[in-house]
Amino acid sequence: MRDGGGTSVTDSPTDAHQEAAVAAESDENTTRKNGLYGDVSTELAENMGQGWADTERRDLEPVAQAAYTARRRAALSARFPGELLVIPAGNPKVRANDTDYPFRPSSDYAYLTGDQSQDSVLVLEPGQGGEHRAIAYLLPRSDRENGEFWRDYHGELWDGRRNSLAENELLLGLPCRDVRTLTGRLASATGPVRLLRGYDAGVDVALHDRVTAERDTEFRTALSEMRLLKDEFEVADLRHACRATARGFEDVVRILGTDTPTAERAIEGTFWMRARIEGNDVGYASVCAAGPHATTLHWVRNDGETRPGELLLIDAGVESRNLYTADVTRTLPVDGRFTPVQRRVYEAVYEAQSAGIAAVRPGAKYRDFHHAAQRVLTEHLAAWGLFGERTVDEAYELGLYRRWTLAGTGHMLGLDVHDCAKARTELYVDGTLEAGMVLTVEPGLYFQSDDLTVPEELRGIGVRIEDDFLVTEEGNENLSADLPRAADEVEAWMARLRG
Ligand code: GLY
Ligand code: MN
Ligand code: MN
Numbered sequence: 001m002r003d004g005g006g007t008s009v010t011d012s013p014t015d016a017h018q019e020a021a022v023a024a025e026s027d028e029n030t031t032r033k034n035g036l037y038g039d040v041s042t043e044l045a046e047n048m049g050q051g052w053a054d055t056e057r058r059d060l061e062p063v064a065q066a067a068y069t070a071r072r073r074a075a076l077s078a079r080f081p082g083e084l085l086v087i088p089a090g091n092p093k094v095r096a097n098d099t100d101y102p103f104r105p106s107s108d109y110a111y112l113t114g115d116q117s118q119d120s121v122l123v124l125e126p127g128q129g130g131e132h133r134a135i136a137y138l139l140p141r142s143d144r145e146n147g148e149f150w151r152d153y154h155g156e157l158w159d160g161r162r163n164s165l166a167e168n169e170l171l172l173g174l175p176c177r178d179v180r181t182l183t184g185r186l187a188s189a190t191g192p193v194r195l196l197r198g199y200d201a202g203v204d205v206a207l208h209d210r211v212t213a214e215r216d217t218e219f220r221t222a223l224s225e226m227r228l229l230k231d232e233f234e235v236a237d238l239r240h241a242c243r244a245t246a247r248g249f250e251d252v253v254r255i256l257g258t259d260t261p262t263a264e265r266a267i268e269g270t271f272w273m274r275a276r277i278e279g280n281d282v283g284y285a286s287v288c289a290a291g292p293h294a295t296t297l298h299w300v301r302n303d304g305e306t307r308p309g310e311l312l313l314i315d316a317g318v319e320s321r322n323l324y325t326a327d328v329t330r331t332l333p334v335d336g337r338f339t340p341v342q343r344r345v346y347e348a349v350y351e352a353q354s355a356g357i358a359a360v361r362p363g364a365k366y367r368d369f370h371h372a373a374q375r376v377l378t379e380h381l382a383a384w385g386l387f388g389e390r391t392v393d394e395a396y397e398l399g400l401y402r403r404w405t406l407a408g409t410g411h412m413l414g415l416d417v418h419d420c421a422k423a424r425t426e427l428y429v430d431g432t433l434e435a436g437m438v439l440t441v442e443p444g445l446y447f448q449s450d451d452l453t454v455p456e457e458l459r460g461i462g463v464r465i466e467d468d469f470l471v472t473e474e475g476n477e478n479l480s481a482d483l484p485r486a487a488d489e490v491e492a493w494m495a496r497l498r499g
Contacts, residue, residue, distance in 0.1 A: 040151070049145050057167050065114035065322060066173035068233040072226065073112050073124065073134050073174075079222055081130030083192040086207065087112055087223075088200035089120040098153055102281070106199045107415035108223045110323050115172055117162070119179055121203060126191065136172055137179040140165050182206075194219040224422035227414055229436040234414060235470055237324040238438055239479050241279060242468055244318040245326040246482035248274035252314060253497045257306060258335050264288040264302035271316045279318040283325025284417045287315035294331065294462030295446040297406055308335040311342055313462055317417065327417050327440050328480045329466035336494045338487055341457045345445055346487050348380035349463045352443040353485065356409055360469050360476040362435045366428065370409040373443040377405050381445075386454060404447060404454075410440040413468055435473045442466030 076085065089105035103118045112134075113122050119139050124132035141164045142149035142156040150157040165176040186206045193210045195203065196219065230238065248271040255270055256262055267288040275282045289299040290306040294313035306312055312334050317326035331346065333339070338346055356373035378401040379392050386404070387395040395401055412419040412428070419438075420428060433439075444464030447454050467480040484493045 040147075045147055048147060048150055052144055055161070056164055057170075060167055060170040062173045063114045063171050065233050066171075068231050069112055069114045070173060071231070073122075073132070075226060076112065076223070077124055077132040077134075079226075080124075080194060080219070082126045083194055084126060084189050085124035085132065085219070086186070086193065086195045086203060087122040087124075088196060088203050089115070089118060089122075090199035091201070092118050104281075104323070106196065107227075107323065108196055109199075111223075111227060111415060113172055113174070114322070115168070116323070119200075121179060121182055121200065123182070123185070134174045136168065136174055136176045137182045137185075138163075138165060138168055138176050139180075140178050186210075196220060196223065220422050221424060224420045225424065225427055228412065228420050228423060228427065229434060230414060230438050230470075231436075233322075234324060235436075235438070237320045237322050238326065238413065238468065238470070241283070241318050241320045241324050241326040242328065242479040243482055244274060244278035244320070245316065245328050246480060247278065248316065248318055249314065249328070249330055249483055250497055253332065253494050256312065256332070256334060256494075256498075257308075258498070259308055261305040261307060262334075264290055264293070264304045264306070267306075267312070267314060268302045268316075271314070275316075275318040279320045280323060281319045283317040283319035283327065287313065287329075289313045289315075289462065290334065292449045292460035292462070294464075295448050295460065296462075297446070306334045309339065310334050311338075311461065311463065313464060315464065315466065323415050325413070325415070325417050326468055326480060327413055327442075327466060328468065328483065329442060329444075329464045330483060330490070331463045331465065332490060332494065336498065337491055342461060342463075343487055345447075345458070345461050345463050346465075348377060349443055349445055349465050350486060351380070352376040353441055353465045353467070356441040356443060357467075357469065357476065357478070360433065360439070360441065360471060362433055362471055362473060362475075364433045366431050366433055369441055373409045373441065374401060374405060377401055377443060377445060384455075384458075403451075404445050405443065406446050407442075407444065409443050410466075413438045413440055433471050435471050437471045438468060438479070439471070440466055440468055 087109050089109040092100040092103045095101050105116050109122055113136055121137040123135050126132055141162055149155040168176045183206050193207055195207050195211045195216050197204055197216050251270050251274050252267050268286045271286055272282055285300040287299050288302045290304050290312045291310040293299045293304055311331050313331045315329040319325040352373040355376045356369040359369040359372040378396045381401055382392045387400055442464055446462040447458040449460040465485055467478050469476045470479055484490050
């Protein structure tokens with residue numbers, strides 16, 4: 001939330017493109033005066049304040065998501081009648097000096113508004129009967145007459161044109177107000193308040209005496225649970241994210257050297273380019289793990305090289321322009337052909353994933369697909385003699401398989417890669433699958449290079465296969481089915497792409 005001055009310069013300007021603003025400085029100590037870039041001549045200030053065309057757009061249509069966000073707000077309103085509900089987008093985070101990290105709004109704000117602008121806050125104001133009126137508090141266009149648009153380092157001259165409040169009303173389909181008036185509005189609030197905490201320090205402070213941790217936790221939980229069931233817009237967007245992700249995997253296969261090494265970073269960058277072209281970004285840091293790196297689940301350093309004869313595990317997802325992400329893993333033979341031992345491990349994981357997929361249907365317990373997949377992995381591990389004299393049942397009961405399967409078999413997917421993470425256990429991991437949920441099925445086997453309990457030929461092999469599923473009335477739909485899963489199909493697909 002921006003404060004009343006409408007400007008928030010906190011660091012001295014260093015960018016070359018801000019030279020015009022800095023040039024007028026005679027005294028560095030005045031640089032931050034009033035949050036503006038110091039004193040300028042009256043002549044320059046007058047010159048910069050005039051001569052700009054009216055660019056207001058009056059012909060805008062609501063964004064495609066507007067009807068859906070209205071329904072989502074109505075559902076939230078019904079859950080908390082009579083309470084003031086406050087959902088901030090969050091503020092940009094400073095990386096150093098006047099350089100920020102790329103901004104991404106809080107997922108709940110994006111879910112309820114379809115907007116992605118920084119510093120914004122959605123407020124649901126309760127009326128007499130308990131029903132709410134939704135208002136988006138946003139930064140308006142930057143003022144030209146007072147110089148804000150060029151003397152504030154986040155002014156539009158530097159950061160680009162923002163939508164006016166009137167334009168945002170047309171686009172988002174809800175009333176919009178200047179976010180710099182929000183502190184006053186919150187100060188005059190009466191009655192119970194719920195806040196999505198932790199995104200906007202200014203709002204957190206403004207409401208500090210009005211909220212409790214317990215009630216805000218309930219609010220966060222409710223928001224997370226609302227997102228368990230995806231609406232049509234969300235499913236379409238996830239489908240697009242999965243298709244774009246498949247194209248990104250194809251891009252990677254095309255550059256994967258058959259007899260020359262390819263840097264993991266080149267693989268990461270190749271996928272990222274697809275994500276930026278077709279979507280907003282990647283939905284999480286891509287895992288591009290060659291050879292033994294594949295046994296490290298969170299391998300995002302990506303500073304190694306691929307080698308012929310080894311596997312490449314790539315876990316990556318395109319995040320759509322509406323911020324919904326895919327989450328897909330393929331484990332590929334660098335030179336296009338699995339070795340016999342790689343194929344043995346791959347086919348065990350494939351069989352486990354197939355068993356997990358078969359357990360994804362409405363009415364099934366959420367844990368069923370996990371147990372189905374892990375049981376199959378345990379059977380293979382037992383057949384390879386890794387549990388000694390113990391039976392499959394014993395190994396499963398004791399969880400001994402987990403030394404090599406490491407992780408759970410999946411999670412909800414949506415605006416966040418690990419979506420709905422604050423939902424109550426009874427509605428999520430102890431819950432029941434329903435049509436409209438989207439989740440991953442992603443079993444794997446990981447044999448560390450230094451694991452002396454497995455035969456040498458297995459050491460350094462890591463395999464995961466991960467796809468994204470919509471639970472349907474009939475069972476499920478594989479949203480990432482553009483990519484092959486079976487070993488033979490993977491080899492044929494790679495050969496086709498590499499001509
Ligand atoms: N890419 C993160 C995960 O698979 O959960
Ligand atoms: Mn996943
Ligand atoms: Mn993944």
